[in-house]
């Protein structure tokens with residue numbers, strides 16, 4: 001049976017990139033995998049958040065907010081195990097064990113670290129450097145078979161496979177299953193609405209570049225109206241958009257929101273301009289996001305209830321994680 005595991009950082013609100021690249025798949029997989037007798041685990045990666053500075057009050061509030069958002073988006077805490085890393089201490093404990101297996105040379109190749117640390121590598125936190133090892137622990141702890149993520153996390157999951165393979169070899173065991181990254185075909189990488197050479201992200205300084213779940217309907221519509229595009233008409237085939245990254249990105253978003261193939265969408269818009277395309281795109285985005293936003297706001301009326309969802313999820317997660325940690329300790333000769 002499949003065991004699906006994935007996480008999201010509580011650093012800011014959910015945006016369209018997270019939603020289309022990850023969370024939408026999570027909800028779909030929850031429904032499919034459960035029907036096949038598998039299991040789905042989704043968590044708030046709160047331990048990953050402070051690898052870059054985040055104020056404690058923000059971390060606290062956003063952990064609750066992100067949980068409410070996931071529930072509002074369709075993650076059902078009675079069917080999926082929904083928790084935050086901190087309440088499952090085995091994540092931290094296994095990370096330490098895996099730190100002894102991961103090689104410095106492997107971590108030096110991680111592009112996210114290079115991007116995030118930028119020129120000031122000496123000033124980056126050790127946590128930011130070690131971030132992918134915590135991610136490996138997140139999935140190996142549950143013997144995840146499938147990990148639905150955006151394309152930007154693929155390299156981290158390949159590292160998790162390398163770590164699992166080396167652990168299994170070094171300690172002559174088959175303890176860890178190799179996790180398979182599942183990259184959304186429809187929305188592997190949603191780009192900024194202002195600059196299609198950078199991905200849509202919470203940390204982009206331009207508010208206009210990222211459609212957030214907490215945006216009002218009017219703000220969502222305005223962001224699409226002002227999204228960078230070009231003066232050309234939409235072509236008949238996707239191939240003709242190869243040199244038009246902004247146009248390609250808007251088409252990708254449209255198709256992913258509508259659950260249609262990009263080529264199929266062009267069937268409706270070939271020969272038309274963005275003046276016709278953008279309002280339809282804005283309507284689709286509002287139709288997808290507004291109900292989630294409104295439900296999230298409603299759920300946040302009772303923050304204690306959200307906190308208790310995380311507690312109950314953590315209890316179930318610990319029951320799955322504890323035997324794996326113990327087996328890893330045993331394999332290494334640690335007296336647990």
Ligand code: TYM
Nearest residue numbers: 006007008009017018021022045138149150188189190200
């Ligand atoms: P995070 O919080 O940055 O993003 C959550 C998920 O959203 C995807 N994503 C995108 N997909 C398409 N286009 C975009 N512009 C875009 N931006 C973000 C991310 O790929 C991710 O799937 N390290 C992870 C969290 C994590 C995790 C894990 C994931 C911690 N442990 C273990 C899987 C397994 C992260 O930073 O996600």
